[in-house]
Each structure stands twice: as structure tokens, then as C-alpha cells.
Amino acid sequence: MSDALPYAEVIGDPIGHSKSPLIHNFWLQALNIEAEYRKTHVTPDGLAAYFLQRRADPDWLGCNVTIPHKIAVMDFTDDPGGVRTRIGAMNTIASETGGPLIGTNTDAGGFLQPLLRDKWKGRSATIIGAGGAARAILFALTSLGVPNITIMARDVARGQAMLDHAGVKGQVIGMDAALPACDLLVNGTSLGMVGQPVLDLDLTPLPASATVYDIVYTPLETGLLKAARDRGLKTLDGLEMLIGQAALAFDIFFDAQAPRELDADLRALLLSAD
CATH class of the missing domain: 3.40.50.10860 (Leucine Dehydrogenase, chain A, domain 1)
Structure with missing residues (x-):
């Protein structure tokens, strides 16, 4: 014993x-x-x-x-x-x-909690990444019935494989592509985390009503969230998920x-x- x-x-x-x-x-x-x-x-x-x-x-x-x-x-x-x-x-x-x-x-349910709390009703989302966390986020968003999903990934083939696995008809773009005008932008990678490369994106295409959600929590105020707040966009930080x-x-x-x-x-x- x-x-x-x-x-x-x-x-x-x-x-x-x-x-x-x-x-x-x-x-x-x-x-x-x-x-x-x-x-x-x-x-x-x-x-x-x-x-x-x-x-x-x-x-x-x-x-x-x-x-x-x-x-x-x-x-x-x-x-x-x-x-x-x-x-x-x-x-x-x-x-x-x-x-x-x-x-x-439990990532999928944890990711969804603040969106459900805020009664988010968007119809389009862009997920950055094609790893394990991004897969859970994709599942969560499809469970909400979000019809238009874009994957932004360094490996476009891996991003397409993720969509195919989930049975989702979305689009995949490279990391150097312009962001689509979506209702929700999610960083599902470790980019921007302490010790990792920065995530430098032009958020200009996002509408004023967009939400930016970064699952990184070290630091809590990532460069992506700071850029979003500077534009007056709603943000969700990594502690939420x-x-x-x-x-x-x-x-x-x-x-x-x-x-x-x-x-x-x-x-x-x-x-x-x-």
C-alpha cells in the first residue's frame, strides 16, 4: 500500500x-x-x-x-x-x-467555453496552425456550425489533411497569405509564446466586429492580442482555454x-x- x-x-x-x-x-x-x-x-x-x-x-x-x-x-x-x-x-x-x-x-470544450459565455454567433473563422490544439479548435468550431473555416499553416498539405480528416470543406492558406475577412481569428500554435518565434500578422482585413483568440498564455499579452486591442477588436486570452x-x-x-x-x-x- x-x-x-x-x-x-x-x-x-x-x-x-x-x-x-x-x-x-x-x-x-x-x-x-x-x-x-x-x-x-x-x-x-x-x-x-x-x-x-x-x-x-x-x-x-x-x-x-x-x-x-x-x-x-x-x-x-x-x-x-x-x-x-x-x-x-x-x-x-x-x-x-x-x-x-x-x-x-478537453481542449475542444475548454476552447468553446468563453465563446458560449459571450454568445458568439460568427459565421467565419480562421485557425492558425495544423497541430493537435488546432485540430481540437476545428472540431469545436464545426460543432458550433461555423460554415466558413480557413486554416493558415506553414505546411499547407498538413492543413488540408486536417480539414479532410474532419470532413470540413474549408480553405487552406500559407502563413504569408493575407488574412481573410473573418469573424474569429484563432492562434492555435505556440507562435508568440516565450522562446518561440513571433506571430506577425496584418490584421487589417478583419472587420471591426471580429474576435481574436490566442491560446498562448506565456506571455498572456501576446503580440497578436496587443495588435488586436490596438485596432479595438474583442480579444480572448490563453487563460480562457x-x-x-x-x-x-x-x-x-x-x-x-x-x-x-x-x-x-x-x-x-x-x-x-x-
Whole structure:
């Protein structure tokens, strides 16, 4: 019988920037749950060994997954919810004691939460990126019935493959192309994050009613959001999706609902940690 606390964690490469432990441990403390949440650096070459080790740990409840593993982890999990087919990326893996690893995706639901809260009703969107987060965002927007979707990607073929996988008839443009006049612009990449290349876009084609949503949260005020605010556009920052997806994962790991009434205190904590 282990004397250690049950725990979940987030894995990625890099991982030092992750705020997920602050979020989950804040909720655990608020609810007086005896468990903990960690962050662990796992390289692409180390994924197989990581899961082999964790499967043998009775205290391990599962993990969240960040860049660059959201597609690769699907090789190590069971998929009862059909996430491989519906989204093509996983960001949450739950450990069933003595059983399989169950993969799912809370990014899509976390991404949608502020749009639903604000009653967003746009008809066109541009997603920057074609990785795991972008796939969840595409799924989320199609679930809203957004009819006109553009993918802006460095690898146009990969962007087209993402649309084809989702069964979406959209368009794919390169990173040097002009933005279309869309209702929602989403950065679904790590561009603009501390230590990553900047995301430098001309936002002139966006209408005054457009919303700009950046999933990067380190820094919180990205160059993209600053440019959008300078134009008077509505913005949504990376903490919106981060907290939203974390709340869904928290329920999976710890079998308790996150105390979202404390969101203001949580945001203050996260901002003070920068």
C-alpha cells in the first residue's frame, strides 16, 4: 500500500512554462482533496518509456498532454469515445487501475467555453496552425456550425489533411497569405509564446466586429492580442482555454467539479506567477 498521494500531471517538451500545476493544485486545496498535480518533462523519444513506467504506479491518475505530444499519445491509449476519428488529437489521458489508458480531449470544450459565455454567433473563422490544439479548435468550431473555416499553416498539405480528416470543406492558406475577412481569428500554435518565434500578422482585413483568440498564455499579452486591442477588436486570452480545459480534466482525474466560482482568484494567482 503506497503512502504517497495520488497524483496527475502534465507532460510536454518544453514543460517549464506550464501553469497547469498552479490551476489544479489551487482547486485541490480549495476542495480539501488529498492529491497533487505535477509537471513532467517528456521528450518525443521518451513517450513509450514514460507510459510504461506510469502504468506501474498505483498512485498515478493520468496526465494532461501539451506540445508536441497531442497526436503521438494516441498510439498509447484506448479510445472509447472515438476521439481519434472525431478530433485526431488527445490532451487528457486517464489511468484505469489495472486497466487501459483512456484518452480523450478537453481542449475542444475548454476552447468553446468563453465563446458560449459571450454568445458568439460568427459565421467565419480562421485557425492558425495544423497541430493537435488546432485540430481540437476545428472540431469545436464545426460543432458550433461555423460554415466558413480557413486554416493558415506553414505546411499547407498538413492543413488540408486536417480539414479532410474532419470532413470540413474549408480553405487552406500559407502563413504569408493575407488574412481573410473573418469573424474569429484563432492562434492555435505556440507562435508568440516565450522562446518561440513571433506571430506577425496584418490584421487589417478583419472587420471591426471580429474576435481574436490566442491560446498562448506565456506571455498572456501576446503580440497578436496587443495588435488586436490596438485596432479595438474583442480579444480572448490563453487563460480562457487553459482554465476551461483544465476544469474538464480535473473532474476526470479527481472525480470532483472544479470550483469555477473562484475563477477571479485563480486568474489573479496565475498572473502573479508570471
